[in-house]
Amino acid sequence: MARRALITGGNRGIGYAIAKGLKKEGLEVIIGSRNAEAAKQLDCGHVHLDVADLRSIEQAFDDIGIIDVLVNNAGVLYEEPMLENPAQFEQSMQVMVHGPYHLIRRAAPAMIDRQYGRIVNMSSNWGSFTEGLAGPGAYGVAKAALNALTLALSRELPSCVKINSMCPGWVATRMGGETAPRTPEQGAETGIWLATLPEAGPNGGFFSDYHPMGW
Numbered sequence: 001m002a003r004r005a006l007i008t009g010g011n012r013g014i015g016y017a018i019a020k021g022l023k024k025e026g027l028e029v030i031i032g033s034r035n036a037e038a039a040k041q042l043d044c045g046h047v048h049l050d051v052a053d054l055r056s057i058e059q060a061f062d063d064i065g066i067i068d069v070l071v072n073n074a075g076v077l078y079e080e081p082m083l084e085n086p087a088q089f090e091q092s093m094q095v096m097v098h099g100p101y102h103l104i105r106r107a108a109p110a111m112i113d114r115q116y117g118r119i120v121n122m123s124s125n126w127g128s129f130t131e132g133l134a135g136p137g138a139y140g141v142a143k144a145a146l147n148a149l150t151l152a153l154s155r156e157l158p159s160c161v162k163i164n165s166m167c168p169g170w171v172a173t174r175m176g177g178e179t180a181p182r183t184p185e186q187g188a189e190t191g192i193w194l195a196t197l198p199e200a201g202p203n204g205g206f207f208s209d210y211h212p213m214g215w
């Protein structure tokens with residue numbers, strides 16, 4: 001039976017390219033988003049999901065049941081200094097840390113029962129201490145926390161559930177802007193790989209273009 005994958009924010013940008021790629025790999029794809037249009041276009045599953053809303057996460061899992069693969073891709077990027085806009089700070093943490101935590105919490109028990117799980121956290125080099133935490137404040141803090149969640153959970157989860165973070169590079173999407181050098185498909189490649197890792201694949205790492213990068 002095909003593995004079932006939930007991709008958050010799979011309605012556009014890198015998430016949509018990951019959804020398309022996983023469908024091509026033969027997975028049963030469910031786009032988790034606030035808008036169902038893209039799922040119709042891709043002819044795949046859809047569940048209504050606002051990752052900043054715990055009730056929406058709970059409802060989405062009640063609706064879809066068990067998944068084998070979770071791609072925490074949804075993200076928001078605010079440019080204002082974080083002390084000037086606490087609402088944007090809160091939203092960044094909700095979308096890129098709390099949401100992924102609650103989604104993993106709901107997805108993990110069935111993955112453990114079935115002895116198979118792949119979790120991909122879409123992070124950024126802007127959340128990397130090694131690279132100087134160079135992004136706008138709230139974004140960098142949230143992505144660094146998402147990386148920390150990845151590493152810490154890789155120690156809590158059994159090894160049959162592989163959890164990794166990744167950076168897609170600078171990608172031409174609504175977030176990345178038109179001048180970015182990479183296509184969404186190029187940005188999606190490492191995510192598709194991490195979502196379909198073989199048993200011997202890596203766990204608890206941070207990757208870009210298939211290579212480990214510094215936290």
Ligand SMILES: NC(=O)c1ccc[n+]([C@@H]2O[C@H](COP(=O)([O-])OP(=O)(O)OC[C@H]3O[C@@H](n4cnc5c(N)ncnc54)[C@H](OP(=O)(O)O)[C@@H]3O)[C@@H](O)[C@H]2O)c1
Nearest residue numbers: 009013014050051052073074075124170171173174175176
């Ligand atoms: N583009 C880059 O250069 C780049 C670089 C490094 C990392 N990333 C990361 O890659 C991921 C995808 O970004 P992208 O470039 O594809 O950006 P994008 O085109 O702006 O897409 C962002 C996605 O996140 C979704 N989203 C935001 N808040 C949400 C919420 N509360 N609930 C559900 N979905 C929500 C959006 O859904 P709506 O359509 O409903 O708003 C959209 O599908 C993000 O995590 C981003 O931080 C991107």
